[in-house]
Every structure is written in C-alpha cells, then in structure tokens.
Amino acid sequence: MEERRVWDETQLRKYDVPLVYVPKYRYDDPKVQELISANKPVIITGSELVASALNWDVDYLKEHMNNSNCTVIFSKNHKFKYFDDKSVRPDVKAKFVPPTRKVGMKMAEFAKRLREWKKGDERLYLQQMLNNTVGPGIVHDFLRFHWDWINSLQKNMSWGPLTSNLLLIAMEGNVTPCHYDEQQNLFAQIRGFKRFIMFPPEQFECLYPYPVYHPHDRQSQVDFERPDYMKFPKFKGAVGHEAVIGPGDVLYIPIYWWHHVESLMRGGYTVSVNFWYKAGPTEKIEYPLKGYQKVAIMRNVEKMLLEALHDPQELGPLLRALVLGRYTE
Numbered sequence: 278m279e280e281r282r283v284w285d286e287t288q289l290r291k292y293d294v295p296l297v298y299v300p301k302y303r304y305d306d307p308k309v310q311e312l313i314s315a316n317k318p319v320i321i322t323g324s325e326l327v328a329s330a331l332n333w334d335v336d337y338l339k340e341h342m343n344n345s346n347c348t349v350i351f352s353k354n355h356k357f358k359y360f361d362d363k364s365v366r367p368d369v370k371a372k373f374v375p376p377t378r379k380v381g382m383k384m385a386e387f388a389k390r391l392r393e394w395k396k397g398d399e400r401l402y403l404q405q406m407l408n409n410t411v412g413p414g415i416v417h418d419f420l421r422f423h424w425d426w427i428n429s430l431q432k433n434m435s436w437g438p439l440t441s442n443l444l445l446i447a448m449e450g451n452v453t454p455c456h457y458d459e460q461q462n463l464f465a466q467i468r469g470f471k472r473f474i475m476f477p478p479e480q481f482e483c484l485y486p487y488p489v490y491h492p493h494d495r496q497s498q499v500d501f502e503r504p505d506y507m508k509f510p511k512f513k514g515a516v517g518h519e520a521v522i523g524p525g526d527v528l529y530i531p532i533y534w535w536h537h538v539e540s541l542m543r544g545g546y547t548v549s550v551n552f553w554y555k556a557g558p559t560e561k562i563e564y565p566l567k568g569y570q571k572v573a574i575m576r577n578v579e580k581m582l583l584e585a586l587h588d589p590q591e592l593g594p595l596l597r598a599l600v601l602g603r604y605t606e
C-alpha cells in the first residue's frame with residue numbers, strides 16, 4: 278500500500294538527539310502483540326479504533342459536546358509542560374511558578390479562540406477527560422469505538438482497567454515536553470499529525486527527571502531546545518524512538534516510557550484521544566528486573582526517604598553519604 282505522506286521534514290522541530298524509527302504494523306499482524314507484550318512502542322494501523330470519531334473537529338464537537346465545560350491550557354510559548362501542585366508540599370508549592378495556566382471553557386468558546394488566534398497571542402491546548410457530561414452525540418461515537426479489538430488486546434496483555442480517555446486538541450506546533458506516565462497508553466490520532474520522540478525507561482539517567490515531590494514530577498528537566506550539557510551531560514547519550522502518526526493510527530506508549538509530543542508545524546490543529554490503562558497485576562517476578570520496574574523502585578525509595586526525613590533538602594546529602602566511596606567505582 279502506498280504511504281500516505283501529507284507532511285514533510287520541515288514541519289518537525291529539530292533537536293540534538295539521534296533518532297530511530299518506531300515500527301509500524303497492521304493491527305492484525307502478530308508483531309503488534311509481540312511488541313506490546315515486550316513493552317516496546319509500535320504504530321498500529323487499520324484497527325479502526327476511533328473510526329467513528331474521525332469526523333471530530335471543533336465545529337462537530339461544539340455541536341455535540343452538550344455545552345459541557347472543558348479544560349483549556351494557556352501557554353506564553355509553544356511548550357505545555359505538565360505540573361501538579363495539588364499533591365505537593367506547601368513549602369515547595371510556595372516557590373513554584375506555574376509555566377501555564379488552566380481555564381475552563383465551553384467548546385464553542387475554544388473554537389472561537391482558535392479561529393481568532395493571531396501570532397503573539399497565548400497558545401491554547403484543550404485537554405479534557407471524556408466523561409458522562411459530554412453530549413449524547415459524542416457518547417454515540419464513543420460507544421462505536423472498536424471496543425472488541427481494544428478489549429481483547431487489554432485482556433491478552435493482562436492490563437488492568439481502562440482508567441480514562443483524554444481528548445486532546447492542540448494548536449499546530451504545540452509541544453508536550455518529555456515525561457513519562459505510570460500507565461499503559463494507546464494513543465489514537467483523529468485529525469492532523471503528531472510526532473512522538475520516546476525513550477525507554479532504561480534511559481532514566483540521560484533524562485534527569487525532577488524529584489518526585491516536585492510539581493514537575495515525571496517530567497524531564499532537560500530543555501530539548503537548549504540542553505544544558507553542563508548540568509545534564511548524560512543527555513548526550515539519549516537515543517529517541519520517533520513516531521509520526523496521522524488519522525486512524527494508534528501508537529502504543531509503554532508504561533514508564535518517556536515521550537515528547539509535538540503537533541506538526543503548519544499542519545492545522547490536531548485532535549487525539551488516548552486510552553490509559555492501569556498496569557496489570559505483577560506476574561512472577563523475574564531477575565534481572567526490567568528498566569521500568571527499577572524506575573518504580575527508585576520512585577518508592579525517594580518517597581520513603583522523603584517521608585522519613587521530612588525536608589526535601591536533606592535527601593541529596595543523605596543519598597550522597599550513602600553512595601559516595603562505597604557504591605561508586
């Protein structure tokens with residue numbers, strides 16, 4: 278089949294990171310399940326997972342979203358770095374300057390702002406959970422998703438329950454900086470093209486996540502556009518797995534895999550829906566542990582130490598005292 282290539286290299290942002298391609302297979306190819314069971318990313322074509330939603334644009338959504346309220350994020354630049362200051366210690370929160378702001382608005386208002394947006398304005402990114410407040414038209418499309426396929430995949434992979442579906446509507450050029458999530462993700466593209474640069478959990482050291490108690494927990498501290506190699510020298514060793522997906526494609530983002538996401542420049546706005554699943558129950562533990570299991574352990578150690586010490590300032594000195602000269606070569 279001829280490749281549908283409706284974007285070109287000039288629409289991709291440039292970074293100082295070597296890239297390899299994420300493989301692409303039809304949904305019924307045995308390679309798909311093979312890669313997913315191995316926690317490796319794969320682009321899945323032909324699944325028709327969200328075929329019933331391929332007509333979702335802001336005008337259609339405006340008509341059918343039943344006036345429900347949506348979360349829209351505003352940013353002064355093209356970067357939308359996630360933060361969570363709810364579960365964060367008050368002293369840390371007091372010093373934190375949020376990089377973006379969240380505003381609730383109706384889809385009609387969002388559509389109007391997209392239409393009237395001009396250069397220099399704050400950029401917008403709608404990120405709204407699909408829940409029971411969306412109108413019957415959307416529910417109708419949602420119920421016609423290819424659930425048979427995705428449910429059997431979930432079963433074969435022994436994943437836990439589906440926790441949520443996030444609807445994402447991004448302006449062209451918007452970037453979600455590099456982070457990892459603690460869930461399995463099937464990311465379905467509906468409109469426009471998105472590019473993912475992903476890194477396996479084993480590259481934890483190259484990506485320098487913020488401390489767990491920080492509002493930017495799970496985010497990389499490295500600014501891909503201006504990497505500070507003095508502070509983050511191991512970023513030089515990072516190798517990204519690149520995937521560009523378009524309407525009808527589904528990308529598997531394995532749990533704990535890092536991902537940087539961009540809506541292509543000059544491609545119009547993008548619409549996507551993701552499917553987040555809890556990890557399955559831990560099977561028999563096999564050694565050596567996998568990269569993501571070690572990341573989970575590190576998170577727990579960090580949390581335990583913080584609880585014991587109380588003051589995040591004391592974490593670094595204690596860890597250094599523990600390691601230096603004893604666990605260093």
Ligand code: OGA
Nearest residue numbers: 445453458462464538551
């Ligand atoms: C995700 C995610 C960001 C984006 O689905 O986990 O990080 O911009 N998405 O699509």
Ligand code: ZN
Nearest residue numbers: 456457458536
């Ligand atoms: Zn994510």
